[in-house]
Amino acid sequence: MTASAAKQTGLGLGVFSLALGAAEIFAPERIARALGLDEHGTAKTVIRAFGFREVAAGVMLLRGPAVSFNAWNRVLGDTMDTAALLAGLRMSKRPGAILGSLALVGACAALDRWTASALDEETGEVLPLDKGQSDISGR
Template structure:
């Protein structure tokens, strides 16, 4: 599998998602039962755009994808809070499922890049014999 190419696709996805969050934060916040938090949606959008730009700047480096994984954890945490506030909201449930799937893809890509281009994690050097 070409993990570098996959990482570039994730970069495009990050920029597109971030742009949507930057351009329609009120609409997204309302759909996710958080109408009082468009600023949070906007901040998440800025983070996504920055993640996409970092991927393009250093495509093929797993650290940029591990950074996406950290962002995914933030997204899952925020969506979990939204799900507790509005347990019947199908948009929140769908977003949780989608972000979980993207998180799995991010982890697979980061691990693949670690194998292909050198380990970013763990940070310590392997012992030489």
């Protein structure tokens, strides 16, 4: 993947994160219901909290789409999503919906990891700095 393609993918992931996060923040009950979980219990709270995490990840990617740390942040979020979905699988009335969500998260995780790795390879650093910005003192 070229640096330009990785940056474009980072921008796209940022927009996706904002949209997904907004849905999780403003409609956690509907998401819980679609997954067959109790829409008034813990699932609602977890989904909303994950929404705020997703919005933060989106903002970071839109602000710095070529910074691999921002893409790695999404990989960490994918891990959290997977763990939460696996926990919800045991209590879901719609296990097929949970399994479908796990497949989507897996696909997103693969794209996130691919993007983060490409950005790491391009810059050689997890947190690339522009030349001249690494010296905080300004000398």
